[in-house]
Amino acid sequence: MRISxxxxxxxxxxxxxxxxxxxxxxxxxxxxxxxxxRIFVGLLWFQQLAWKMPPTFAGLHSYVVKEAQxxxxxxxxxxxxxxxxxxxxxxxTFVWSAECLVGLLLLFGLFSRLGGLLATILAFQLYAGLxxxxxxxYWTYGMLVLLGLTLIAVPSGRRLGIDQLLAPCLQQTxxxxxxxxxxxxxx
Amino acid sequence: MQSTVKLGVRAGALAGLxxxxxxxxxxxxxxxLNTVAHWVALSGNAFSKVIGALLLIVxxxxxxxxFGLVMRRQPATLARFIVVGLLTGLLWWGVLVLLVSGLLxxxxxxxxxxxxxxxxxxxxxxxLGSITGNMTGGVQRxxxxxxxx
Numbered sequence: 024m025r026i027s028x029x030x031x032x033x034x035x036x037x038x039x040x041x042x043x044x045x046x047x048x049x050x051x052x053x054x055x056x057x058x059x060x061r062i063f064v065g066l067l068w069f070q071q072l073a074w075k076m077p078p079t080f081a082g083l084h085s086y087v088v089k090e091a092q093x094x095x096x097x098x099x100x101x102x103x104x105x106x107x108x109x110x111x112x113x114x115x116t117f118v119w120s121a122e123c124l125v126g127l128l129l130l131f132g133l134f135s136r137l138g139g140l141l142a143t144i145l146a147f148q149l150y151a152g153l154x155x156x157x158x159x160x161y162w163t164y165g166m167l168v169l170l171g172l173t174l175i176a177v178p179s180g181r182r183l184g185i186d187q188l189l190a191p192c193l194q195q196t197x198x199x200x201x202x203x204x205x206x207x208x209x210x
Numbered sequence: 211m212q213s214t215v216k217l218g219v220r221a222g223a224l225a226g227l228x229x230x231x232x233x234x235x236x237x238x239x240x241x242x243l244n245t246v247a248h249w250v251a252l253s254g255n256a257f258s259k260v261i262g263a264l265l266l267i268v269x270x271x272x273x274x275x276x277f278g279l280v281m282r283r284q285p286a287t288l289a290r291f292i293v294v295g296l297l298t299g300l301l302w303w304g305v306l307v308l309l310v311s312g313l314l315x316x317x318x319x320x321x322x323x324x325x326x327x328x329x330x331x332x333x334x335x336x337x338l339g340s341i342t343g344n345m346t347g348g349v350q351r352x353x354x355x356x357x358x359x
Contacts, residue, residue, distance in 0.1 A: 051344070059228065062333065066232055069329065073322040130333050183340045188289050 054182040058132065061179035064170055065129030068122050068142060080115025087114065090152025099151060121145060129174065132184015137209035139174030146171050178210065186210040214286075214342070215278035221341035222274015225334045226267040232330055233266070245317060249310045273302055274338055281342070288343040295339020296332055303331035 074082035091103035128138030146167035154161040180186025196203035233242035243262030247253040307327045
């Protein structure tokens with residue numbers, strides 16, 4: 024919500040209140056910095072495709088087995104063993120596609136908040152399964168979740184990204200179309 | 211006011227610098243910078259990664275200059291900067307990765323490698339177009355809340 028200057032505001036308290044409630048404007052350097060961070064986080068996800076390439080997704084299997092052994096969520100091990108591992112190729116296709124999508128969305132700044140949301144979900148799944156496995160540092164996956172959340176909070180695709188073009192179009196169309204309004208949440 | 215060609219050269223060098231960062235970040239580290247040095251037959255020595263990094267910045271500036279030449283006669287809209295930037299990235303991939311790396315030096319790529327070089331080339335183009343668009347002005351600032359209103 025934007026704050027418009029009001030002639031009734033006179034006291035220092037009122038002025039201070041207006042100043043703190045006004046939406047913060049990101050400077051050009053901050054926008055560029057967050058865009059560079061987004062690109063590197065996109066690369067992080069994109070690089071993980073290399074060791075689980077289709078059609079076998081071989082590198083992924085041992086990690087899913089490890090998740091089934093060490094997850095801290097009750098019942099999740101049962102789901103991993105009896106649904107995901109028994110239909111491993113379906114799981115592999117889903118995981119590979121999802122990570123590829125996250126990588127591309129973040130690298131190109133296209134629906135970057137959606138990219139951040141998907142990254143958060145994938146990272147939380149990794150945290151739930153692997154954070155307390157032997158040899159793992161639980162903050163690795165915790166930081167992945169936090170990075171994802173940061174990219175949901177900040178419109179990181181508005182510089183060095185395609186969202187820079189999409190955002191004004193979607194905001195204009197959002198008044199008429201509910202689909203555009205929903206899509207505008209994700210840029 | 212700076213000419214579009216000069217802006218393209220500056221933006222291209224910056225986009226090349228970003229590629230240096232992206233190519234540095236691997237298990238090597240910087241295995242891909244060796245590949246870049248190999249494009250000019252300067253790999254296999256102690257400085258090949260540094261040579262690869264410098265080469266990316268120089269090539270980035272060169273392609274940026276070409277981008278600026280193309281954009282000189284075009285209406286300066288951000289959409290046009292980004293689309294032509296992406297096409298420049300595709301040209302980068304075609305010339306450097308397909309022709310120089312593939313046909314000239316016969317560097318074999320895994321399926322992931324093919325995807326990696328294509329995507330990073332397009333990222334170069336996107337960053338080139340976006341930076342030049344921002345340098346020419348007319349791009350609105352972003353407000354956290356205002357952007358979603």
